[in-house]
Amino acid sequence: MRKVTLLATLGAMGLCVGCSDDDSQDNNNTGAADAGPDVLTWDLQEQSCPGDPDCPDEGDGSFSVGVVVVDVTPTDLLEGPSVVDVNGNGEWDENEDEYTDSNGNGELDAVWIAGFDTRPATGFHDDIEARILAMRHNETTVVLVSADFIGFFYDHILGIQDRLDAATAAEVDKIVFTSTHSHEGPDMVGIWGASFIESGFDPVYMDWVQGEIAAGVTDAVAALEPAHIVHGAIAVQDATGTTLNLLDDSRDPVIMDNQMRVMRFFRPSDDSTIATLINFGNHPEVLWDSNGLLSADFPHWLRDAVEDGIPGLLEGVGGVAIFVQGTCGGLIGPGHVHPINDQGEEVEDRHSFEAVEAFGHRYAEFAVAALDATNGAVVDTEPFLTFRSREVFLKVDNFNFQAAYRLGIFTRELYNFDPEAYIDESNTPDLVSDLVYLQVGLSSMVTIPGEAAPEVFIGCYDGSCSYGFELVNPDNPNPPDLTLAPTGPYLKDLLAADGSQFQWIIGLGQDEVGYIVPNYNYKLADLSPYVNDAEGDHYCETNSLGPNVHDQVLVPLAELIEGP
Numbered sequence: 001m002r003k004v005t006l007l008a009t010l011g012a013m014g015l016c017v018g019c020s021d022d023d024s025q026d027n028n029n030t031g032a033a034d035a036g037p038d039v040l041t042w043d044l045q046e047q048s049c050p051g052d053p054d055c056p057d058e059g060d061g062s063f064s065v066g067v068v069v070v071d072v073t074p075t076d077l078l079e080g081p082s083v084v085d086v087n088g089n090g091e092w093d094e095n096e097d098e099y100t101d102s103n104g105n106g107e108l109d110a111v112w113i114a115g116f117d118t119r120p121a122t123g124f125h126d127d128i129e130a131r132i133l134a135m136r137h138n139e140t141t142v143v144l145v146s147a148d149f150i151g152f153f154y155d156h157i158l159g160i161q162d163r164l165d166a167a168t169a170a171e172v173d174k175i176v177f178t179s180t181h182s183h184e185g186p187d188m189v190g191i192w193g194a195s196f197i198e199s200g201f202d203p204v205y206m207d208w209v210q211g212e213i214a215a216g217v218t219d220a221v222a223a224l225e226p227a228h229i230v231h232g233a234i235a236v237q238d239a240t241g242t243t244l245n246l247l248d249d250s251r252d253p254v255i256m257d258n259q260m261r262v263m264r265f266f267r268p269s270d271d272s273t274i275a276t277l278i279n280f281g282n283h284p285e286v287l288w289d290s291n292g293l294l295s296a297d298f299p300h301w302l303r304d305a306v307e308d309g310i311p312g313l314l315e316g317v318g319g320v321a322i323f324v325q326g327t328c329g330g331l332i333g334p335g336h337v338h339p340i341n342d343q344g345e346e347v348e349d350r351h352s353f354e355a356v357e358a359f360g361h362r363y364a365e366f367a368v369a370a371l372d373a374t375n376g377a378v379v380d381t382e383p384f385l386t387f388r389s390r391e392v393f394l395k396v397d398n399f400n401f402q403a404a405y406r407l408g409i410f411t412r413e414l415y416n417f418d419p420e421a422y423i424d425e426s427n428t429p430d431l432v433s434d435l436v437y438l439q440v441g442l443s444s445m446v447t448i449p450g451e452a453a454p455e456v457f458i459g460c461y462d463g464s465c466s467y468g469f470e471l472v473n474p475d476n477p478n479p480p481d482l483t484l485a486p487t488g489p490y491l492k493d494l495l496a497a498d499g500s501q502f503q504w505i506i507g508l509g510q511d512e513v514g515y516i517v518p519n520y521n522y523k524l525a526d527l528s529p530y531v532n533d534a535e536g537d538h539y540c541e542t543n544s545l546g547p548n549v550h551d552q553v554l555v556p557l558a559e560l561i562e563g564p
Contacts (some may be wrong), residue, residue: 039417039418040413040416040419041416042391044390044391044432045390045391046388046389046390046391047173047388047389047390048387048388048389049140049142049173049387050139050140050386055139055140055173056138056139057140058138058139059139060138061382061384062137062138062226063135063137063229063384063441064136064224064225064227065134065136065224065225065227065275066133066134066220066222066223066225066274067131067132067133067134067220067223067265067274067275067320067322068132068216068220069129069132070129070216071128071129072209072212072213073127073294074121074128074202074205076109077111077123077124077294078124080123082099082100082109082110083098083099084099084122085097085122086098090117090290091117091119092110092119092120092194097120099120108120108194110194111186112192112194113183113291113292113294114150114151114182114183114185114187114192115150115182115183115192115285116183116192117192117289118193118194118195119192119289119291119292120194121186121293122292122293123292123293124293124294124295125293126296127296127300128147128148128182128296129147129148130145130148130212130213131145131147131303131320132146132220133265133277133320133322134220134221134223135385136221136385137383137386140173141172141221142173142175142176142385142387143172143174143176143217143220143221144177144277144322145160145175145176145213145217146178146180146322146324146325147177147178147179147180148179148182148300149180149182149185149186149188150179150183150185150187150188151179151188151189151511151512152179152508152512153188153189153412153512154433154434155411155412155432156206156210156412157175159206159210160175160210160214161175161214163211163214164217165214168217168218168221172217173387174387174389174436175217176387176436176447177510178324178447178506178507179325179508180299180323180325180508181328181451181507182284182285182295182296182297182299183283183284183287183288183297184284184285184287184291184293184294184295184296184297185294185295185296187199187200187202188201188206189201189410190409190411191409193409197409199407199409201409201411203411225267225274226267226268227265227266227267228266228268229264229265229379229380229383229441229442230262230263230264230266230371230377230378230379230380231261231263231377231378231380231441231443232261232370232376232377232502233259233260233370233376234366234369234375234376235258235260236258236259236260236280236363236366237467241467242468243256243258243337243467243468244468244469245337245339245346245362246258246334246337246339246359246363247332247333247334248336248337249331249469250330250336251330251331251538251539251540252471252473252476252536252537253471253482254466254469254471254472255330255455255458255460255465255466255471256281256454256465256466257281257326257327257454257457257458257460258465258467260278260279260363260370261278261326261370261502261504262278262279262367262377263276263440264276264371265277265319268381272318273319274319274320275319275320275321275322276320276322276367276371277322277324278302278303278306278321278322278323278367279324279325279326279445279504279505279506280324280363281328281332281454282298282325282326282334282363283331283332283334284296284297284298285297285333285334285335286335286351286355286356286359287351288335288351290351297356298334298356298359298360298363299323300356300360301356301357301364302321302323302361302363302364303320303322303323304321304364306321306364306368307320307321310342310365313342313365315368317368317371321367324504325506325507326505327451327452327453327454327456327457327505327507328451328452328507328508329450329507329515329516329517329540330453330454330517330540331539331540334350334359335350335351337350338350338355339355339362340362341357341358378442378501383440383441383442384439385438385439385441386438386439387439388560388563389434389435389436389437389560390434390556390559390560391432391433391434392435392553393415393416393430393431393552394430394431394433394449394548394549395428395430395548395552396428396429396430396545397428397545398514398530398542398543398546399529399530399531400530400531401514401545402423402429412431413431413432414431415430415431417429417430431513431545433449433511433513434447434510435448435510435553435560436506436509436510436560437557437560437561439498442501443501443502443503443504444495444498444500444502444504444561445495446491446504446505446509446557446560448505448506448553449508449509449511449513450511450512450513450514450515450516450553451507451508451514451515451540452505452507452515452516453515453516453517453518455485455490455518456490456516456517456550456554457491457492457505458490458492459485459486459487459492459493461482473537477535477536478534478535478536478537480521481521484520485521486518491505491554491557491558492505494558495561498561513545513549514540514543514544514545514549515541515543516550516553517540517550518550519547519550522541522544522547523536524538524547525538529541
């Protein structure tokens with residue numbers, strides 16, 4: 001595995017990353033009081049709009065939205081692929097595969113696909129997009145960006161803000177960024193490069209993406225127009241109440257948030273759609289590891305079908321559809337089930353483009369149905385907008401992540417540690433992330449900076465959210481002890497307490513810090529933590545920041561929801 005080799009290589013290179021025996025919980029988000037003069041620190045920021053002195057609640061109460069679609073497909077793939085996968089295995093094999101050295105530098109300058117193994121893109125199947133929705137109520141303006149990336153660091157979101165023109169920056173109070181988490185998009189994180197010590201991150205592409213999205217934010221704000229909202233939610237399941245052809249959970253306990261939440265923003269003058277937000281927790285990884293073409297995966301077909309319909313099956317609602325990731329942690333996804341196509345037949349090859357279209361179309365049918373009043377949809381003619389946000393420090397305990405920072409594979413700043421000293425339990429770095437609580441009329445939501453297990457949001461440890469699957473595999477050699485599971489209130493309960501009718505969680509919101517697992521079921525391998533999985537279903541821990549991250553995210557989120 002790459003992670004094993006990464007640590008071994010790091011040790012051979014003499015880069016300082018240490019192992020700690022201290023697994024104690026540290027919930028302090030207020031900074032490093034002992035930081036020395038050479039330690040990089042950060043002044044954590046908080047916002048409240050309306051409410052802050054620079055965010056007054058003035059105006060006539062009108063609500064408006066504007067929407068823009070920005071194509072961020074890597075331009076070097078638009079002219080044709082430079083890589084030929086000679087042996088057809090979907091991976092880069094230096095001694096077998098071929099590439100065109102277009103710039104004559106003697107190196108493979110590939111667009112590396114994020115997710116699974118080392119895959120240079122051989123072309124693109126559908127556009128990689130950033131879909132941008134600007135919302136304004138009185139003097140408060142929030143811009144939601146959803147991009148077809150596996151993840152996007154908070155540092156890079158700040159880079160988008162820095163690229164806004166002065167007029168737009170003065171108008172926009174908050175950018176809320178989420179990644180669809182497509183496993184077939186370009187590597188925006190860095191860990192899918194040509195080898196375990198080579199980053200797949202392209203700083204030139206990142207700079208271009210930030211500029212294009214910043215320009216898109218300006219265009220979305222310029223497009224603001226009066227809007228009302230239809231809010232809805234629906235259970236994504238078949239007639240028998242199962243998800244056996246729709247999605248599953250490959251980590252015990254099997255708990256899925258199968259609720260799809262939808263908001264349709266429409267023009268009061270003629271009821272025409274401006275934009276539709278679709279919030280659903282589900283890994284876009286249908287195409288799996290042998291695909292070499294960039295793709296948005298199922299969100300592409302979901303969005304198209306919601307907008308334009310499915311001939312003979314579904315009437316679209318028009319406007320621009322935007323997929324917003326939810327609780328995809330715990331390995332929630334469609335990768336282990338067979339979808340039903342438009343002809344009502346089960347697709348045999350569940351990792352084909354036929355399958356990804358089928359999944360997208362079935363999800364689109366649920367999204368449109370959620371907007372029907374007979375399914376509980378509600379029209380909001382007086383929507384409002386408010387948010388509270390808080391930056392937090394998150395502890396980087398994961399040795400592999402520490403190694404990736406040391407090697408320059410991850411490109412973001414670390415704080416509150418001595419970068420010249422050995423990393424251990426007394427010198428462990430923090431990263432800065434951001435949390436947002438947002439109300440849009442009848443819907444309230446929070447961002448979570450990674451892949452949260454659904455039980456973090458809904459609890460549901462009684463087996464009622466397993467939808468045809470066993471709550472715990474009887475053959476699991478290291479099953480979760482559900483008697484230790486938290487009893488709530490869970491994030492969804494806290495959101496409901498604010499009086500909202502619909503509660504959302506925006507996964508991969510403002511950041512990608514890996515999996516966020518409940519503390520009772522966070523287990524590391526005894527001899528090689530973060531390198532190998534603990535016995536049972538514990539892959540997620542090897543791709544998490546560490547045992548502190550759950551509380552360092554959940555505690556301040558609860559405080560944001562509760563308010564001052």
